[in-house]
Amino acid sequence: MSALIEINKINKVYNPGENAVYALKDINLTVEKGEFIAIVGSSGSGKSTLMNILGCLDTPTSGSYSLEESDVSKFSDDELSIIRNKKIGFIFQGFNLVQSLNAIENVELPLAYRGIKHSQRRELALQALQRVSLEERALHLPSQLSGGQQQREAISRAIAARPPIILADEPTGNLDTKSGDDVMEVLFDLNNEGKTIILITHDMAIAKLAKRIVRVSDGIIVEG
DSSP states (O other): OOEEEEEEEEEEEESOSTTOEEEEEEEEEEEETTOEEEEEOOTTSSHHHHHHHHTTSSOOSEEEEEETTEEGGGOOHHHHHHHHHHHEEEEETTOOOOTTSOHHHHHHHHHHHTTOOHHHHHHHHHHHHHHTTOGGGTTOOGGGSOHHHHHHHHHHHHHTTOOSEEEEESTTTTSOHHHHHHHHHHHHHHHHTTOEEEEEESOHHHHTTSSEEEEEETTEEEEO
């Protein structure tokens, strides 16, 4: 395996000055290509801030973040948007589906942002829905799907463009046990195919299924 992500002495500071709040303090972390890691921590620990930086949704106050040997910590918002679109598939606890679009249209959406023509978008979206056994619900709106089906749709959207990194933020948090197990099985399959999985969770039972646990407490990595 080769290093995919390297962050070095990352700090995230809010309200710089006398009332400064350090969300992250001198964080160092390396993620190898093809790893499956779980980032855990209690509310306020800094794990969400770390997730936002790893996902190029936010930038650090100081320190460096190398993604495939590019220091993205110095990128502009537009450059970060391109990185997110090409390199990272996001799965969120709240699904974040567009309620007025059916399943295949939701999955196609990020592909449209990449400028992929319609016929190819439709093919890639259908393949992604097939991966999670949801092709028979391709024309259903989110409101016509169960929570587990909506999360599988969200996974389809995350993987349709075939990004090398999947960042899953509490992907089982709103699901029953069976649906949560189904979601984790899909993530395992993706990891076995070589995708790098970064899972954010507060559930240690879920975290223990990953190959490595990174524990964050008070803005510091204390394990992993």
